[in-house]
Amino acid sequence: MSDNLLQRMNWPNSTFLLSTFLGALTIVPWYLWTHDLDLFQILLFVFYYFATGMSITLGYHRLYSHRAFKANRLVDWWTVFFGAGAFEGSVLAWSADHRRHHQHVDQDEDPYNINKGFFYAHCGWLLMSPKGSTCLDNVGDLKKSRLLRFQHRYYVPLCFLVGFGSPALIGWLWNGASGALAAFLISGLLRAVVVQHFTFFINSFCHMVGTRPYDTKTTARDSGIMALFTYGEGYHNYHHKFQYDYRNAVKPWGYDPTKWMIWALNKVGLASGLRRVPDEKIMQAQIFEQQNRLEEHLATPQGVSIPDSILESLHASQERLSHAMKEWTAKKKQYQLAMEKKIETSRHQIAELKKEAKEAARHVQQMFEEWKMLIAARNLGWIEHSPQV
Numbered sequence: 001m002s003d004n005l006l007q008r009m010n011w012p013n014s015t016f017l018l019s020t021f022l023g024a025l026t027i028v029p030w031y032l033w034t035h036d037l038d039l040f041q042i043l044l045f046v047f048y049y050f051a052t053g054m055s056i057t058l059g060y061h062r063l064y065s066h067r068a069f070k071a072n073r074l075v076d077w078w079t080v081f082f083g084a085g086a087f088e089g090s091v092l093a094w095s096a097d098h099r100r101h102h103q104h105v106d107q108d109e110d111p112y113n114i115n116k117g118f119f120y121a122h123c124g125w126l127l128m129s130p131k132g133s134t135c136l137d138n139v140g141d142l143k144k145s146r147l148l149r150f151q152h153r154y155y156v157p158l159c160f161l162v163g164f165g166s167p168a169l170i171g172w173l174w175n176g177a178s179g180a181l182a183a184f185l186i187s188g189l190l191r192a193v194v195v196q197h198f199t200f201f202i203n204s205f206c207h208m209v210g211t212r213p214y215d216t217k218t219t220a221r222d223s224g225i226m227a228l229f230t231y232g233e234g235y236h237n238y239h240h241k242f243q244y245d246y247r248n249a250v251k252p253w254g255y256d257p258t259k260w261m262i263w264a265l266n267k268v269g270l271a272s273g274l275r276r277v278p279d280e281k282i283m284q285a286q287i288f289e290q291q292n293r294l295e296e297h298l299a300t301p302q303g304v305s306i307p308d309s310i311l312e313s314l315h316a317s318q319e320r321l322s323h324a325m326k327e328w329t330a331k332k333k334q335y336q337l338a339m340e341k342k343i344e345t346s347r348h349q350i351a352e353l354k355k356e357a358k359e360a361a362r363h364v365q366q367m368f369e370e371w372k373m374l375i376a377a378r379n380l381g382w383i384e385h386s387p388q389v
């Protein structure tokens, strides 16, 4: 190991990350092998897994970094308290790094730039981050909050208190010293390592695994499998394209427990102002992306050799899609004007307009599928591949 590398190491971060990781790989399996775990301890683990992990995805990420919705004080307190127990830094530092990630994605200024390799983006950047605190010049809005300033100032005692101390205390109340040890090892140590690495996946795997239906200019990718590990953050290509949307999975079948929780909090009055990108804008982004790829493909030697008859059917399909898109945009606008009472309409007419707008949206989806099938059938295999891979 060169002197240079030793100097660049962030020793507090490295010691913590390495010792907890090794502890979870050695002490925890030994404990599980030699002791029986009761149901209470398993439920406690599940509680801390979601409470701390989703305080990162729902609180640190969607609420504070992106301002995707407004939260009641209770949600603020909860995410700030349990978020500290995930051992990922204060909200201010985390959000400053994350906003820099979005602003400079895949470039040198990106704190977890995937172009420096999987390990660097996953946790290497934490092991080698320069000493001293993160520059907080891009979180002026968050610095106005007393709660966030308090958490930032007392982050170190707070993270140990919440991440290790509170599960141990609950375990002790449940079953004395042996309950405290089990809770410390399972809901404290093991849980902290699992939550850390699962959320680190967002910066590593989510920039490597999956497809890019909305934008191929960045490495961010959509993957339903990654969503399972990351509390729904696996739809990362969508997220980088539309970062202020409170949802990461926009398709109804997408696994996004963070989105469901925000939605549920809204229903019980604990969250408001949920920001959503309109459906037609999302569809437009997908169509635009596919058309760009088609044009790029047509400019390659492989594309130039495509027979005219195929090109004609492709263009005809493209025409139908563009017509359907115009129709949908017009219908949706009419419906919105009626809802905002800017045009004279009865309730029956509003219901009709809603039905027509939905029908037009379905038609666009069909035309888009037809267009994609045509491309797939002609083996123009660029549809799911990206030129940057």
Ligand SMILES: [Zn+2]
Pocket (backbone or CB within 6 Å): 101, 202, 203, 207, 220, 236, 240
């Ligand atoms: Zn990203």
Ligand SMILES: [Zn+2]
Pocket (backbone or CB within 6 Å): 061, 065, 066, 098, 102, 239, 243
């Ligand atoms: Zn983000």
